[in-house]
Amino acid sequence: MSLALQDAGMTDDIGTRLKLVRQIFGLTQRELARRAGVTNGAISLIEQNRVSPSISSLKKILDGIPLSLADFFTLNFSPSDDVFFTADELPKITHQPEISWRLVGRKTKGRALGMLQEVYQPGADTGDTMLRHEGEECGIVVSGSITVTVGVQEKTLNPGDAYYFKSDIPHRFRNLGDEPCVLISANSPPTF
Amino acid sequence: MSLALQDAGMTDDIGTRLKLVRQIFGLTQRELARRAGVTNGAISLIEQNRVSPSISSLKKILDGIPLSLADFFTLNFSPSDDVFFTADELPKITHQPEISWRLVGRKTKGRALGMLQEVYQPGADTGDTMLRHEGEECGIVVSGSITVTVGVQEKTLNPGDAYYFKSDIPHRFRNLGDEPCVLISANSPPTF
DNA sequence: CCTTTGCGTTTAGAATTTTCAACAATTTAA
DNA sequence: TTAAATTGTTGAAAATTCTAAACGCAAAGG
Numbered sequence: 102m103s104l105a106l107q108d109a110g111m112t113d114d115i116g117t118r119l120k121l122v123r124q125i126f127g128l129t130q131r132e133l134a135r136r137a138g139v140t141n142g143a144i145s146l147i148e149q150n151r152v153s154p155s156i157s158s159l160k161k162i163l164d165g166i167p168l169s170l171a172d173f174f175t176l177n178f179s180p181s182d183d184v185f186f187t188a189d190e191l192p193k194i195t196h197q198p199e200i201s202w203r204l205v206g207r208k209t210k211g212r213a214l215g216m217l218q219e220v221y222q223p224g225a226d227t228g229d230t231m232l233r234h235e236g237e238e239c240g241i242v243v244s245g246s247i248t249v250t251v252g253v254q255e256k257t258l259n260p261g262d263a264y265y266f267k268s269d270i271p272h273r274f275r276n277l278g279d280e281p282c283v284l285i286s287a288n289s290p291p292t293f
Numbered sequence: 294m295s296l297a298l299q300d301a302g303m304t305d306d307i308g309t310r311l312k313l314v315r316q317i318f319g320l321t322q323r324e325l326a327r328r329a330g331v332t333n334g335a336i337s338l339i340e341q342n343r344v345s346p347s348i349s350s351l352k353k354i355l356d357g358i359p360l361s362l363a364d365f366f367t368l369n370f371s372p373s374d375d376v377f378f379t380a381d382e383l384p385k386i387t388h389q390p391e392i393s394w395r396l397v398g399r400k401t402k403g404r405a406l407g408m409l410q411e412v413y414q415p416g417a418d419t420g421d422t423m424l425r426h427e428g429e430e431c432g433i434v435v436s437g438s439i440t441v442t443v444g445v446q447e448k449t450l451n452p453g454d455a456y457y458f459k460s461d462i463p464h465r466f467r468n469l470g471d472e473p474c475v476l477i478s479a480n481s482p483p484t485f
Numbered sequence: 486c487c488t489t490t491g492c493g494t495t496t497a498g499a500a501t502t503t504t505c506a507a508c509a510a511t512t513t514a515a
Numbered sequence: 516t517t518a519a520a521t522t523g524t525t526g527a528a529a530a531t532t533c534t535a536a537a538c539g540c541a542a543a544g545g
Contacts, residue, residue: 153349
């Protein structure tokens with residue numbers, strides 16, 4: 102099981118690749134399908150490699166994560182030491198050019214925690230549609246400042262400040278300052 | 294015309310992207326179709342964005358170039374000064390992990406020359422199927438050594454050594470040494 | 486214990502892509 | 516200048532993907 106996951110990392114196998122990414126982001130097939138505007142059946146078939154999706158479908162699906170096509174094919178899950186990670190081993194993810202993430206650890210399956218280093222360039226804005234379906238998440242600002250909206254609350258966080266909320270509350274991150282903001286976040290979705 | 298090519302660089306537009314890559318490699322729709330094992334009609338439709346290809350089709354097509362899916366989506370044709378290029382501006386191409394290329398200049402359309410920096414890791418082998426359909430090409434070794442086969446001739450080239458041949462003769466590059474080989478090559482296909 | 490809920494899977498039919506073969510336009514060669 | 520060859524495009528049929536609606540299974544709650 103964990104072997105299969107490791108193997109699948111480098112593969113061209115689109116189905117396994119999609120499944121891994123989906124699970125890393127803590128989404129069910131149905132939830133991703135809803136966000137992407139496709140049916141859950143389509144995602145199921147793709148993940149089983151019973152069909153080879155069209156670019157347009159795959160793009161729609163990845164937009165629901167969100168993840169660019171380039172990142173999807175570039176993402177590297179290749180095995181490494183399970184405990185220590187050098188900076189350049191952390192898989193990089195960029196959807197909008199202004200926002201980039203780095204995953205801390207890869208084998209999220211079977212783990213309780215996911216961790217990200219997130220970089221928001223000045224002007225970056227996640228929009229308010231990024232609701233995750235279950236679990237909780239928290240983070241602490243390392244440098245720069247970031248304006249976080251959670252439900253009806255909003256606050257601009259500076260280095261050392263932090264947040265913690267249930268993921269099913271709509272939330273939004275905006276960098277209204279003029280320098281990049283780096284923060285470390287963690288999430289604990291039971292769906293992992 | 295040249296404007297369209299510049300614009301197309303950054304785009305998600307798969308059709309234009311494929312067309313650009315195909316032209317950079319000096320291939321016709323039919324020739325690429327033959328190598329890829331698809332029909333020329335399919336490539337035509339894709340390049341016009343009248344259909345959105347399946348991943349399996351796109352992969353087959355890119356294998357005929359050859360170019361990986363990751364590189365295809367990562368390749369950056371974005372505009373820059375037309376005369377000077379810094380190292381990191383040169384679009385990187387990797388098909389096999391052991392072989393990587395960097396294009397010198399992007400706007401090959403309308404130019405007579407294409408130039409590549411090529412890196413062959415120890416053990417790298419292009420195989421003998423890489424025949425380009427017309428034109429001539431030449432190169433000079435910068436570091437390491439490379440064994441080149443052209444038709445019935447074969448020679449191991451060391452730094453400073455060079456080659457020059459008609460592209461329609463079957464040719465093959467192999468790094469039989471134990472250090473990476475860097476070479477600069479140029480080609481002049483009339484098909485550009 | 487039973488019901489409910491949520492998960493991934495499956496199947497038939499609708500929608501889309503791909504092939505095959507022909508076409509028009511351009512280039513090459515005679 | 517004409518004939519032959521080559522290129523990209525197009526239309527109808529074949530093949531594949533996607534949807535919509537079900538299914539089986541497991542976990543959670545009453």
